[in-house]
Amino acid sequence: MSIRRRKIIIICVLATTAAALGAHFVSGAVKGSGRGCGRSAEVPTTARLADMHIQQPLLLFLAHGRMVRRNLTSGSDTVLSDHGFLFEPSVVRSADGRWISYSGELTDERRTQYWLYDMWSGQDRLVLETPAWGGSIPVFSPDGHYLAVAANYDSRWPDASMAGTYVFDTSTLKASRLGIPAAAPADTAWTDPEWSADGSRLLLMTIDERSGREHPREYRSWAPGTPAATPIEAQWVEEPQSGIGHSVWRLDGAEVPVFEQRLLQGQGGNAPTTSPDGSWTVKVLEPDGEAALEVTDRTGNTRRVDTGNYDGCEGFAFKLVGWIDPAHLVYRKPGPVTLVVEPATSRVAPLLQTHDQSYLLGW
Structure with missing residues (x-):
């Protein structure tokens, strides 16, 4: 993303x-x-x-991570999950509506948990736990088969051993871990993942935050089933008026369309x-x-x-x-x-x- x-x-x-x-x-x-x-x-x-x-009924996340199904006639709530986060969770939903990924910092202020909720079965599963802070907003593949989480190092972490991008099969929770490029040390790297529109590749931009505003960028892509991410051609483009930027990806000279993560219905x-x-x-x-x-x-x-x-x-x-x-x-x-x-x-x-x-x- x-x-x-x-x-x-x-x-x-x-x-x-x-x-x-x-x-x-x-x-x-x-x-x-x-x-x-x-x-x-x-x-x-x-x-x-x-x-x-x-x-x-409505599906809601109340403050501090309690997910409920609300009956609009009686006003009663059925609790679907409740993990007692310190703040409101970060939430995304797969394009097919089946999966909800949500994450939040626990009240001990030491850990962040990433959960995956299956709307079809009602099953709620913990997919990743990292030290608090850092992290990223997860991204679903277009078909909802994969969930990618970039665990980005924060200076308050005890060390950078957990830094990297984790890709989970949403059905089995089988995980693939993609490391940090050698040119960007884990303790100063920030990785931003997004999927190609056809879901065939996870696109990874990593910046080295030591270098001020003009961050050098490393671009890689990963195909499901392959052992590692490999370099890919890309360019950072900024909008003249706002200065907000995005990556333009290319494979064999052709631009790679990017999947737009589903917005919440709200x-x-x-x-x-x-x-x-x-x-x-x-x-x-x-x-x-x-x-x-x-x-x-x-x-x-x-x-x-x-x-x-x-x-x-x-x-x-x-x-x-x-x-x-x-x-x-x-x-x-x-x-x-x-x-x-x-x-x-x-x-x-x-x-x-x-x-x-x-x-x-x-x-």
């Missing part, structure tokens, strides 16, 4: 209630108001979540979305000034169900997360605030409660 991509994987969803924010209603929609950067958006509450009778986007049964289309309108969330039925009848303002800090007014069932769409507002809209009735309810501090993994 490139440094640029690493920054967009995890979003922490902190939900708030309408009572605390004082929503204003105009003809069944919620009137947005101007607000400062970093303040939570207004929350429209025209229904209780329980009254929507949503049968599909992040969302602003492209129009249609319900699974085709009954409803929801889109975000962002003219100058006030933005709006608009629903359209099969016959073309359109109405607004929520309004708000573009947040310059977070870079959006609304994000459409996904359909939890054919009748209910999950969406986000800045803050972040996570809500459910029922297009047939225009009812809106907060999805998460005030005390929740959660990663919304999906359903």
Whole structure:
């Protein structure tokens, strides 16, 4: 995964209630108001979540690494795993939705654990434990068959003996360890892994952090089933305006497309979305000034169900997360605030409660 991509994987969803924010209603929609950067958006509450009778449960990570399945009618949680991390875990999900990789520092502040949860079987397995700090965000191969974890040395580690990249077969947990290039000593190296789009190669960029901003880079690739990573041609490219960079990989002169790690379902986007049964289309309108969330039925009848303002800090007014069932769409507002809209009735309810501090993994 490139440094640029690493920054967009995890979003922490902190939900708030309408009572605390004082929503204003105009003809069944919620009137947005101007607000400062970093303040939570207004929350429209025209229904209780329980009254929507949503049968599909949510999958959440609560603070400190407790993964739960939540019944949205009763509000009850079924705990799937709980490892008592010191902080919120880092979480990624495989493209097929089967595997969830999550990691966190334990409360003894001495160890970091990397776990793999199987959504099909409910099995939760520890794949790697390293000294606390350092480490990286794991990356799944496109088919979910492999999970790569770069264990990067931190000066607080007792030594660099565990530094390297570990690749696990997600079904068997059989591991392959890829060492650090000789040109970049383990105690000053940082490796950033990402997969080729076809899953045939793990691409490894290693920088030597002794050298200031102009880090020399070592580029290697590893094919599953082979004993070691081998050199590959690549170039570091930076965007002129932001200075954010990424690696461009080449094999036999041709560019190697890179697999985009799956974003968690809780992040969302602003492209129009249609319900699974085709009954409803929801889109975000962002003219100058006030933005709006608009629903359209099969016959073309359109109405607004929520309004708000573009947040310059977070870079959006609304994000459409996904359909939890054919009748209910999950969406986000800045803050972040996570809500459910029922297009047939225009009812809106907060999805998460005030005390929740959660990663919304999906359903």
